[in-house]
Amino acid sequence: MTLSELSLNQKARIIDFDSHDLVLETRLREIGFAEGDQVTVLHFGPFGKNPMSLKLNGALIALRRREAQAIVVEII
Amino acid sequence: MSVIEDRNIRLALLGAPNCGKTSLFNALTGGRAKVANYPGVTVEYRKGNFSLSSLESIELLDLPGVYGDCGHSMDERVAIDAIKGNLVGERAPDGLIFMMDASHITTHLHNILQAKSYGLPIILVLNMMDMAARDGIDIDIAELESLLDIPVIRCVAVRNTGRAHLIEFLNEWTSDILNDSISIPAIEKNSLKDLQSKARLITSSAVSQINKTVSLTQKIDNIVLHPFFGVIILAGLLIFMFQAVYWWAAPFMDGIDFIFSRLQLLVDSNLSETWLKSLISDGIIAGVGSVIIFLPQIIILFAFILLLEASGYMTRAAFLVDSLMAKVGLNGRAFIPLLSSFACAIPGIMAARSIEQEKDRLTTILIAPLMTCSARWPVYIMIIGAFIPDINIGFLGLQGLIAFGLVLGGIIFAMIMAFIFKKTLMNNTKSILLIELPSYKLPVIKDYFIGLWDRALIFINRAGRIILPASIIIWFLASYPTKSNGIVGTFAGKIGTLIEPILRPIGFNLEIAISLIPGMAAREVVVGALATIYSLDSESIDGPLKETLQNSWSLPTALSFLVWFVFAPQCLSTLAIMRKETNSWRWPLFAFFYLFALAYLMAGITYQVAANLGL
Numbered sequence: 001m002t003l004s005e006l007s008l009n010q011k012a013r014i015i016d017f018d019s020h021d022l023v024l025e026t027r028l029r030e031i032g033f034a035e036g037d038q039v040t041v042l043h044f045g046p047f048g049k050n051p052m053s054l055k056l057n058g059a060l061i062a063l064r065r066r067e068a069q070a071i072v073v074e075i076i
Numbered sequence: 077m078s079v080i081e082d083r084n085i086r087l088a089l090l091g092a093p094n095c096g097k098t099s100l101f102n103a104l105t106g107g108r109a110k111v112a113n114y115p116g117v118t119v120e121y122r123k124g125n126f127s128l129s130s131l132e133s134i135e136l137l138d139l140p141g142v143y144g145d146c147g148h149s150m151d152e153r154v155a156i157d158a159i160k161g162n163l164v165g166e167r168a169p170d171g172l173i174f175m176m177d178a179s180h181i182t183t184h185l186h187n188i189l190q191a192k193s194y195g196l197p198i199i200l201v202l203n204m205m206d207m208a209a210r211d212g213i214d215i216d217i218a219e220l221e222s223l224l225d226i227p228v229i230r231c232v233a234v235r236n237t238g239r240a241h242l243i244e245f246l247n248e249w250t251s252d253i254l255n256d257s258i259s260i261p262a263i264e265k266n267s268l269k270d271l272q273s274k275a276r277l278i279t280s281s282a283v284s285q286i287n288k289t290v291s292l293t294q295k296i297d298n299i300v301l302h303p304f305f306g307v308i309i310l311a312g313l314l315i316f317m318f319q320a321v322y323w324w325a326a327p328f329m330d331g332i333d334f335i336f337s338r339l340q341l342l343v344d345s346n347l348s349e350t351w352l353k354s355l356i357s358d359g360i361i362a363g364v365g366s367v368i369i370f371l372p373q374i375i376i377l378f379a380f381i382l383l384l385e386a387s388g389y390m391t392r393a394a395f396l397v398d399s400l401m402a403k404v405g406l407n408g409r410a411f412i413p414l415l416s417s418f419a420c421a422i423p424g425i426m427a428a429r430s431i432e433q434e435k436d437r438l439t440t441i442l443i444a445p446l447m448t449c450s451a452r453w454p455v456y457i458m459i460i461g462a463f464i465p466d467i468n469i470g471f472l473g474l475q476g477l478i479a480f481g482l483v484l485g486g487i488i489f490a491m492i493m494a495f496i497f498k499k500t501l502m503n504n505t506k507s508i509l510l511i512e513l514p515s516y517k518l519p520v521i522k523d524y525f526i527g528l529w530d531r532a533l534i535f536i537n538r539a540g541r542i543i544l545p546a547s548i549i550i551w552f553l554a555s556y557p558t559k560s561n562g563i564v565g566t567f568a569g570k571i572g573t574l575i576e577p578i579l580r581p582i583g584f585n586l587e588i589a590i591s592l593i594p595g596m597a598a599r600e601v602v603v604g605a606l607a608t609i610y611s612l613d614s615e616s617i618d619g620p621l622k623e624t625l626q627n628s629w630s631l632p633t634a635l636s637f638l639v640w641f642v643f644a645p646q647c648l649s650t651l652a653i654m655r656k657e658t659n660s661w662r663w664p665l666f667a668f669f670y671l672f673a674l675a676y677l678m679a680g681i682t683y684q685v686a687a688n689l690g691l
Contacts, residue, residue: 027146032184034273047400055294057180059179
């Protein structure tokens with residue numbers, strides 16, 4: 001499943017990146033997403049559950065669902 | 077590093093957005109560059125000097141924040157070009173000070189592994205160590221140094237004591253750079269993925285999280301990012317801000333008004349009836365005074381804006397409205413430039429450099445002038461004060477609500493235009509949002525007041541640089557060759573008569589037509605111009621501008637005038653910065669025409685509707 005499918009307060013581990021968009025993958029990695037990292041979804045935006053904010057290794061990051069689709073996770 | 081000319085060392089501040097580079101830059105160089113608690117405040121490189129006990133003059137470069145070394149957007153490319161020495165007229169730095177928010181060390185540590193491959197002497201400065209400690213993050217500095225193979229220094233950039241350790245270290249380090257006795261780190265030649273796993277290995281042995289309690293920032297977020305209450309809080313904050321502009325400014329405005337009317341009285345009673353008296357009294361005092369009187373409002377407005385910027389709330393506001401921005405095709409990154417445009421469209425348009433996709437950047441630039449910049453406030457406040465009754469609707473003042481409505485109108489039309497531009501001109505590129513939400517912080521009192529002071533100075537400077545000369549020119553044009561049959565016989569009257577027929581359908585009179593021409597320089601000039609024109613018009617009774625307007629404008633005209641200023645691009649500097657940022661006249665000309673067309677159309681509709689309603 002991808003990060004965009006997680007529900008509120010669900011914990012998951014990043015296992016892979018969708019390699020269709022290499023620029024997006026680079027940007028996601030640069031800001032701090034990496035394989036093995038744990039993420040927790042903290043908030044959804046008020047309209048259409050978009051964007052989402054999550055906790056990643058002590059940082060809080062906001063992104064839209066479309067970007068979140070590029071991150072493959074497993075629930076822990 | 078053997079060729080360092082005339083003992084002048086150049087260091088550059090590098091690091092992720094919002095890690096405190098500009099705070100350190102200001103603290104070291106005594107600069108007063110804008111600092112705030114959101115990513116993307118700095119979009120240009122900046123130079124400053126500071127001295128150490130070991131070295132007289134060290135040049136320091138403050139750079140826009142970058143995460144990696146790719147340079148996705150314009151501001152990131154500036155930072156990377158600066159380090160590589162690719163900026164025109166600038167040589168590469170002799171050493172890099174890599175700053176990192178200590179709380180984010182696990183997420184960002186791979187960034188310094190990337191930065192080592194620039195092949196320059198480099199140190200890691202862990203900023204905001206106090207905040208990291210509060211969050212229970214424990215960093216073993218010695219372990220980190222040995223694993224990274226570069227010096228690591230702890231720091232709290234905004235405090236004297238927090239910088240002491242860094243300054244002590246820089247004393248030695250800069251001497252070592254000069255003496256060529258410094259080892260340049262081995263270049264990491266791994267993929268980003270490998271660098272990340274290497275970084276994670278380092279942090280797993282050098283960093284430990286002691287207590288895993290929910291941080292204060294997360295607790296605040298639970299309230300302000302709540303899907304329902306979060307939106308209510310945001311709307312409440314904005315409404316309160318515009319109410320406060322009216323609630324709190326009145327006594328200060330009366331004070332300024334008193335000073336200027338005394339000044340006018342002094343001139344009137346001490347000078348004989350000559351052209352000089354008219355120039356000083358009707359031209360300069362009326363013109364400049366009518367604008368300066370709005371200084372209290374500007375200060376109150378910025379007191380709020382700067383507080384929100386420094387606290388870290390701005391990115392939360394961006395989060396709450398992002399889905400609306402996404403619906404019209406706007407990039408999530410466009411929020412900050414658009415927000416900056418509430419101060420002034422010029423920094424707003426420049427801030428759009430942080431948007432990677434060129435078409436998204438252009439769309440943002442084109443709609444930035446629709447945000448209510450501070451130059452509009454003198455116009456809004458003057459007209460609203462004169463024509464909208466000071467009554468309350470519930471516990472909210474009607475005047476404040478109308479002002480809020482004008483601001484909201486600008487935002488709504490910006491969204492509509494963005495939607496149209498993305499569908500037509502920009503053929504619908506996909507836009508993204510990927511942003512860090514900073515920890516909440518209390519503003520640094522000194523920075524806060526410096527910021528407020530600077531905004532006040534900008535406002536006063538404009539009064540001196542633009543409004544004063546404009547007032548003198550208008551005074552001349554509205555006084556000669558003859559005033560015997562009123563304004564019509566003057567130069568200004570003749571020019572105004574030419575364009576007045578075009579503006580008549582939207583309810584504008586001759587005086588407005590005249591004031592709009594110098595008002596092209598800046599919006600608030602219109603207020604000064606009207607003051608001068610009406611001051612000259614009324615031979616003996618020099619009533620305040622407010623009463624003069626009440627007597628000579630109808631309500632539909634006043635409303636139409638307000639709506640005109642939501643749209644009209646009456647600001648040459650904005651058009652000039654658009655030219656600079658897009659490298660062609662095409663987009664500023666496009667903005668010029670579409671905004672004037674909208675202004676004419678919407679003001680016309682307002683006038684006709686209001687007139688037909690019998691207002």
